[in-house]
Amino acid sequence: MHEMSDEELLAGVMAGDQMAFATLVTRYHAPLLGYLYRLVGGDRTLAEDLMQETLLRVLRQSRCSGEFRFKPWLYTIATNLARDHFKSAGVRRRERSDEAAEDTLRRVADSTSGPEASALAAEQGSEVRAALTQLGEEYRVVVVLRFYQGFTLQEIAQTLQIPLGTVKSRLSVGLRRLRDVLAPIREGVE
Amino acid sequence: MLREQGVAPEESAGLLPALLRLDEWSAPRPSLMDTQQLLAQLAHALPSRSPVRQAIRERQQRPIGSIIGLLDITRTQVSLFGLSFWLVSALITFVGAVAVLSAAGPTSDAQQIAAQEIVLRASGPLLACLGTVIAFRGTGAHVLECELVCLPTPLQLALARLVIVLGYDITLGLALCLALVAGGAGDVLMLMLSWFMPLLLVVGLALLLSLRLSIQTAASVAYGSWLAILALGAIANLQNLRALSLLALTSPSETLLGSLGVALLAAVLLRLRANLPHLLPTA
Numbered sequence: 001m002h003e004m005s006d007e008e009l010l011a012g013v014m015a016g017d018q019m020a021f022a023t024l025v026t027r028y029h030a031p032l033l034g035y036l037y038r039l040v041g042g043d044r045t046l047a048e049d050l051m052q053e054t055l056l057r058v059l060r061q062s063r064c065s066g067e068f069r070f071k072p073w074l075y076t077i078a079t080n081l082a083r084d085h086f087k088s089a090g091v092r093r094r095e096r097s098d099e100a101a102e103d104t105l106r107r108v109a110d111s112t113s114g115p116e117a118s119a120l121a122a123e124q125g126s127e128v129r130a131a132l133t134q135l136g137e138e139y140r141v142v143v144v145l146r147f148y149q150g151f152t153l154q155e156i157a158q159t160l161q162i163p164l165g166t167v168k169s170r171l172s173v174g175l176r177r178l179r180d181v182l183a184p185i186r187e188g189v190e
Numbered sequence: 191m192l193r194e195q196g197v198a199p200e201e202s203a204g205l206l207p208a209l210l211r212l213d214e215w216s217a218p219r220p221s222l223m224d225t226q227q228l229l230a231q232l233a234h235a236l237p238s239r240s241p242v243r244q245a246i247r248e249r250q251q252r253p254i255g256s257i258i259g260l261l262d263i264t265r266t267q268v269s270l271f272g273l274s275f276w277l278v279s280a281l282i283t284f285v286g287a288v289a290v291l292s293a294a295g296p297t298s299d300a301q302q303i304a305a306q307e308i309v310l311r312a313s314g315p316l317l318a319c320l321g322t323v324i325a326f327r328g329t330g331a332h333v334l335e336c337e338l339v340c341l342p343t344p345l346q347l348a349l350a351r352l353v354i355v356l357g358y359d360i361t362l363g364l365a366l367c368l369a370l371v372a373g374g375a376g377d378v379l380m381l382m383l384s385w386f387m388p389l390l391l392v393v394g395l396a397l398l399l400s401l402r403l404s405i406q407t408a409a410s411v412a413y414g415s416w417l418a419i420l421a422l423g424a425i426a427n428l429q430n431l432r433a434l435s436l437l438a439l440t441s442p443s444e445t446l447l448g449s450l451g452v453a454l455l456a457a458v459l460l461r462l463r464a465n466l467p468h469l470l471p472t473a
Contacts, residue, residue, distance in 0.1 A: 016237050022229055029225045034217030044218055052231060059235040125215025132215070146195075147212050153195060168195045175197075179208040 006070035013059070025055065031149060032078055038144045039082045041133045050085065054078040072158040075149075079141055079159065086137060131181040139174030146171055264350040267325075271354065275324045279317050283362040286313035290381065291373035304427065307384040311420055311444075314385035315392035317362065319413040321355035322396045326405045348459060352393070359389060387448030392416050394454025401461055 004012075004023070012020030032054065036047040057077045132140055145151040145159065153171075157164045197205065220228075290306040326348070363386055370378045392412045399408035 014237055018233075018236065021232075021236055025229055025232070026225055029220050029228060033220055037217045038215070042215075048228075052228060055228070055232050056235050059232065059237065128211055128215035143212075147209065148217070171195050172197065175205050175208065178212075179205055182208045182211055 007068060010058075010070055028074060032074065035075065035144060035149055036078055036082060038129075038132065038148055039079070039141065040085070042129050046085070050078065050081050053081055057081070069158070072155055075145070075151075075159045076161070083137065127182065131178055134181055135174055135177055139170055139177065142167060142170045143174040143178065260350060260353070264353045267350045267354055270351075271324055275320065276358070279320060279358060279362060282313055282317055282320070283366050286310060286385070287366050287369040287373075289313075290370060306381055308420065308424060310381055310385035311388050312417065314359075314363075314387075314389035315413055315416050317359050318355070318389040318393040319396060319409045321359065322393055322400075322412075323405055323409045325351035325355050326397065326400060348397075352455065355393065356390075360386070383444050383448075387444040387451070388416060390448045390451030391454070392451070394451035394458065397458040398454050398461075401458065 004020070006024065006027070009020045009024045009027075013024060029051070033047055033051050036050045036054075037044060040046045040050070054074065054077050058074060061077075132143065135143065141160065142156055145156045146153075151159065153164055153167050156167045160167070286309055289309045363382060366385065367378055367382055370381060395415070396405070396409040396412035399411055402408075403411070
């Protein structure tokens with residue numbers, strides 16, 4: 001059976017088709033939640049709120065012109081909402097988050113190969129989360145889109161509305177910073 | 191992946207361990223119940239089922255021939271016209287017919303026909319004015335159809351709505367024609383020209399002005415201008431004013447006005463294509 005494209009489903013949603021809406025939401029619930037979850041540093045409740053707001057924006061601002069692509073547009077809305085949230089949350093929250101990230105990194109780096117290290121290693125990706133949180137927002141977004149969401153470079157450029165060269169340079173800087181942050185931790189754990 | 195983004199092979203080896211570690215941080219996967227809950231929370235924002243939007247979507251999925259397609263769009267556009275539009279238009283025609291028939295006597299002299307013509311010349315464009323305002327009221331407000339910018343372009347939608355407005359007016363005109371024949375009015379063809387040609391002119395003028403003004407203002411200006419011409423023509427006839435004699439309408443001049451109306455309509459439809467970017471949403 002022919003699987004409807006995102007754009008076809010969106011046209012259905014705009015015509016009030018509930019089935020098309022359910023299909024579209026089911027298709028994007030997990031990936032978009034995952035994206036927002038990683039973007040906001042692992043806060044599931046906040047990610048779910050942003051997810052809901054993103055889909056509300058989709059319903060309010062929907063479009064379907066010839067060249068329109070749903071996926072980049074959806075992620076543009078989600079990214080902008082996350083950015084707005086960071087701005088409105090203010091400096092205090094960011095500082096708190098940075099402190100928490102640094103604390104995690106410090107604890108991991110200082111630990112030896114004893115039971116404490118095993119417990120920390122078992123903690124779900126806390127090192128990676130801390131490392132990603134430490135990245136600047138512009139680098140975190142491209143890294144998450146590329147390596148968690150599987151976006152092509154072109155799709156990232158389209159989503160963030162930046163040139164392809166900027167995508168490449170941000171990815172390059174982001175990965176180097178990740179390597180620098182994660183390498184000492186790895187050495188500390190091992 | 192790394193090569194694609196321009197990372198040198200020797201650097202890739204250094205980046206790879208960090209890259210592989212990204213998988214250590216997994217994101218939560220929403221359950222089916224989570225998705226259903228999300229759908230329930232969003233249900234209130236889902237657009238209501240609209241026959242126009244539904245038809246646009248169906249047409250998008252199953253393109254059909256241009257004439258049939260236009261008629262199909264026309265059929266769906268009918269829902270934009272409320273019952274009041276059909277009733278008021280019919281009422282105006284009915285009042286016009288009664289006025290014309292009451293002016294008709296057993297013998298039809300030139301004076302009687304002139305009186306009948308004035309009634310028809312005033313009532314026909316009023317229908318055009320009403321139909322234009324109703325059909326094109328959303329053009330300046332980025333209506334959904336324009337936002338969608340799907341296969342029916344604003345040009346096709348404008349054509350479809352003109353088909354409705356003019357089609358209904360022609361139908362009313364035929365009914366009026368029958369009423370005039372049954373009522374014993376003389377020279378029915380001339381009377382019909384007096385009704386339909388100004389109607390075409392006012393529709394064309396109103397739509398042309400609507401490219402710069404709101405549709406309500408454009409329709410009012412077009413109809414107001416026509417009434418002014420009509421009044422001046424009547425004064426010129428009554429007082430035998432030479433200076434204003436050019437404004438006295440004759441059948442050939444009315445046909446000319448109708449042709450001018452058609453030309454204005456064609457210009458508007460062509461202009462719509464050029465104005466397309468302004469009709470699109472800016473968000």
